[in-house]
Amino acid sequence: MNKALIVIIEDDPEIQEMLTLAFAPEGWRLLSAKTGEEGIGLLEKNGGDCIILDIMLPGMDGFKTLKKIKESGEFKNIPVILATAKGEEADIITGLELGADDYVVKPYSPRVLRARIRAALRRGEERRDGGMEKGILREGPLTIDAARHEAVNSGKHLDLSATEFALLLHFMSHPDIVFSRNQIIAAVHGEDYPVTDRSVDVQILALRRKLESAGEIIETIRGVGYRLKRP
Numbered sequence: 001m002n003k004a005l006i007v008i009i010e011d012d013p014e015i016q017e018m019l020t021l022a023f024a025p026e027g028w029r030l031l032s033a034k035t036g037e038e039g040i041g042l043l044e045k046n047g048g049d050c051i052i053l054d055i056m057l058p059g060m061d062g063f064k065t066l067k068k069i070k071e072s073g074e075f076k077n078i079p080v081i082l083a084t085a086k087g088e089e090a091d092i093i094t095g096l097e098l099g100a101d102d103y104v105v106k107p108y109s110p111r112v113l114r115a116r117i118r119a120a121l122r123r124g125e126e127r128r129d130g131g132m133e134k135g136i137l138r139e140g141p142l143t144i145d146a147a148r149h150e151a152v153n154s155g156k157h158l159d160l161s162a163t164e165f166a167l168l169l170h171f172m173s174h175p176d177i178v179f180s181r182n183q184i185i186a187a188v189h190g191e192d193y194p195v196t197d198r199s200v201d202v203q204i205l206a207l208r209r210k211l212e213s214a215g216e217i218i219e220t221i222r223g224v225g226y227r228l229k230r231p
Helices: 013-026 036-046 062-071 089-097 110-129 162-173 181-189 197-217
Strands: 005-009 029-033 050-053 080-084 102-105 136-139 142-145 150-153 218-221 225-228
Touching (some): 005 013, 005 036, 013 029, 013 110, 029 036, 036 050, 050 110, 062 080, 089 197, 102 110, 110 162, 136 162, 142 162, 142 197, 150 197, 162 181, 162 197, 162 225, 181 197, 181 225, 197 218
Parallel strands (some): 005 050, 050 080
């Protein structure tokens, strides 16, 4: 993991420099681009293990860049973390629904961003190794194959981000059990992962929308958290 390639798509040179200094202790390889088009070019030439993407970019904005990345068969499974000043709930939901794995609002702590990158890289390794959980799980119209990183709803393949897939896998592995938001964060991201309860709510909302009518299987338990309710 310490030699992972991080692609930073950010037009502010001061933020690029700050991230370069902040990431130095991790030993990651870094590539920086100032536009979405330039970032796509770097990915095509070098690949990548994680992408840090601003939304407010000149030319092709971050949402359009994210959409292009996720539509590419070559890059769609690279974790993308949106790091942006756009912190409205509608922007967060749009980013997550387009396939972002995480969303960090500026000004953010470089240490927090480093922790989120480490978690994204860890999930990527688990996905490549088929190491989250073996076997196929079925609940109602939903089927999930952890080893192949595939989720299906009524025969239709679901295009889930790594975080959404991990959420669904966690719930389907523990049906009818109620989990607090902190327990969900620990299960999906690891202990001491810096994320707010609201972020959990937004990511579950994005997952429910992708599940369409099957989304009601993930039930809100008021004042506690969430559970997967068996049909």
